[in-house]
Amino acid sequence: EIVLTQSPGTLSLSPGDRATLSCRASQSLSSSYLAWYQQKPGQAPRLLIYGASSRATGIPDRFSGSGSGTDFTLFTLTISRLEPEDFAVYYCQQYGSSPRTFGQGTKVETK
């Protein structure tokens, strides 16, 4: 089973700041088989990014994703300028192998 480790656990920022969230896989995903989700209290997760860098339908372009290098183990979600509605918990999910697994989440909170 591939373990995803997200860092930091909590990010304390202000509206307008840039947020950088990381997700590291315990082994290679073989390709850009990584998705990012946003979850607000009492709501289901919402897909933001798939294929490491493709934005889902309706997702603003302040959200971007990337993968580092060619080993497909380190991925980043960047929110270029935080809007008030972006304060939430973010999860990464790998689909390079089964079982599909999720990271433990990064909470983006208001500073």
Added chain:
Amino acid sequence: QVQLQQWGAGLLKPSETLSLTCAVYGGSFSGYYWTWIRQPPGKGLEWIGEINHSGSTNYNPSLKGRVNISLDTSKNQISLKLSSVTAADTAVYYCAREANDYGDFGWFDPWGQGTLVTVSS
């Protein structure tokens, strides 16, 4: 636009069987895997398993032996049964559609609204 609506019993006693149903509206049922995912209160997400329109299933080994996912193609519904529940199975349970562009597996979108299932004596 595909929408998923789910329902089921929210309070169970230990050793009982959890039973949830998810209906798919507004889109094709075939050609996708349909998935169950759960989230214990205040914790992260765990993939439970999936089924496609042909009835082919895959389960998380951590739950294998207790979980069964089935489908009713005439109603565009999928169901989850989890037997011998304990307090550790207390969670919000979500159904979701799995999509992909290449490869064997994919991401989850859209999601159902979630159902809180509490296991308590």
